Amino acid sequence: MRQVLVAMVLGASLSLGCTAAAAAPARATVIRKAAYGRDCRAVYGGRDGSCERIPCNTRYRSFLGTWSGRFWSYVRSRSTDTKSVYRPYHEVVVYTAADCLRNIASGDTLIVGHQTDSYPAYEGLPGKVATSLLITGERSDGAPLLRVMMQHRTYDYMLRYENKAAKLAVWELHLSATKGQPQMTFTIIDGRDFIARGTQTRDVTVTLTVGPRSKSYWQGVIAYGSHTKR
Numbered sequence: 001m002r003q004v005l006v007a008m009v010l011g012a013s014l015s016l017g018c019t020a021a022a023a024a025p026a027r028a029t030v031i032r033k034a035a036y037g038r039d040c041r042a043v044y045g046g047r048d049g050s051c052e053r054i055p056c057n058t059r060y061r062s063f064l065g066t067w068s069g070r071f072w073s074y075v076r077s078r079s080t081d082t083k084s085v086y087r088p089y090h091e092v093v094v095y096t097a098a099d100c101l102r103n104i105a106s107g108d109t110l111i112v113g114h115q116t117d118s119y120p121a122y123e124g125l126p127g128k129v130a131t132s133l134l135i136t137g138e139r140s141d142g143a144p145l146l147r148v149m150m151q152h153r154t155y156d157y158m159l160r161y162e163n164k165a166a167k168l169a170v171w172e173l174h175l176s177a178t179k180g181q182p183q184m185t186f187t188i189i190d191g192r193d194f195i196a197r198g199t200q201t202r203d204v205t206v207t208l209t210v211g212p213r214s215k216s217y218w219q220g221v222i223a224y225g226s227h228t229k230r
Helices: 002-013
Strands: 051-053 065-074 086-095 100-103 109-119 128-138 144-150 153-156 158-163 168-175 184-192 201-210 218-229
Touching: 086 218
Parallel strands: none
Antiparallel strands: 051 100, 065 086, 065 218, 086 109, 100 109, 109 128, 128 144, 144 153, 158 168, 168 184, 184 201, 201 218
């Protein structure tokens, strides 16, 4: 379960601050783009949703295109108390003008990214491809909206901190303890890479805290990398 959540959190990181990721291999299976129109249940986890396509505003236009980057994901089964092992993978997120939407009932505005994560075989682990939808936008009251849809699950993030001058954002996902799964808090630190001149590049670090913050029994970096608009 934790490995699935790691991949899901990384996907969300690529839609922060108008970011995304890269070129998928031709054999990868991707989520087919919804026809949208008035029916946009695909964006709301299967719940009823009526949307209309809208012109992409200035912010959403900065998303348009293909973003790519190389990332490294924590491998719990290969790590020890003294050494963390990270598996490389490549990520692609594609945004098109047809992905800018407005929810007719709520007034929420959205842009939907189509993500593909490609993991090569690594130290005995088989290669795999995972797909998801990244939904970024604003609610009708102006509150930021960030949602990831993956494997028939929907996850909503909270913006905890933003520094517009530094182009830095910190988002958080809190999952309560359930049967077979402890309490977990994922934190994404996403910021512009000012050293990478001439490109739109962002650096991302993802951390995980397992257990209550006051008495956590595991905490560490579960992913890191950067992605660039191509």
